[in-house]
Amino acid sequence: QLQLVESGGGLVQPGGSLNLSCAASGFTLDYYTIGWFRQAPGKEREGVSCMSDSDGTTYYADSVKGRFTISRDNAKNTVYLQMNSLKPEDTAVYDCAVEGLATSRQLCVEVKRVYDYRGQGIQVTVSS
Numbered sequence: 333q334l335q336l337v338e339s340g341g342g343l344v345q346p347g348g349s350l351n352l353s354c355a356a357s358g359f360t361l362d363y364y365t366i367g368w369f370r371q372a373p374g375k376e377r378e379g380v381s382c383m384s385d386s387d388g389t390t391y392y393a394d395s396v397k398g399r400f401t402i403s404r405d406n407a408k409n410t411v412y413l414q415m416n417s418l419k420p421e422d423t424a425v426y427d428c429a430v431e432g433l434a435t436s437r438q439l440c441v442e443v444k445r446v447y448d449y450r451g452q453g454i455q456v457t458v459s460s
Contacts, residue, residue, distance in 0.1 A: 334358035334449060336428050341454035344418055348458070352413040354428030354451055361385075362406050364432050364448060367439045368413045370424035370456075379440030380426070381413060391436040395421075418458045427453035 340352040352368065367382035381402040382391045390402055401414040411428055429450040431439055439445065 336430070336449050336451035338426065338428055338451045338454040341426065341456045343457045343459065345460050346418060346420060346458055348418050349414070349416045350418065350456060352415065352426055352428075352454065352456070354411040354413075356409045356411075356430075356449070359449070360406070361404060361409050361411065361430065364430035365434045365436055365439050366402075366404060366411045366428065366430050367436070368402060368411075368426060368428055369440075369443065370422075370426045372421075372424040375424075377443045378424075379443055382434075382436040382440035383411075384434075384436040385432075389436045391440045393440065415456070418456075420458050422456065423458050424456060425453040426456050427451045 336354050338354050344350050365384045368380045370380050371377045380393050383402050399417045403412045429447040431448050
């Protein structure tokens, strides 16, 4: 079955950390630009961080720069999002998506692109 499955979400206090994982099955991530996205209630979908397949170029939304880090482990066919210094405004449903033709900036900024694969999403709640 061709799919992306996210894990690692949950409830964390402000200032805490979470490490999200996005595991691919049925296909290899090697040839895809990968990205993490989020959507909070009443807000538009936002590209949080993306990484290209060709040269590893990364893109981060201004709101997460210096706090979040995207990485990929092709051997494990998994993408990660390390989230530190979490804030209540980071609360959202996070999902991962991949596309073979996009740059990291395109994938993150053009949120209405047609993805090759997209996960179902996972809740992240930052609250005391």
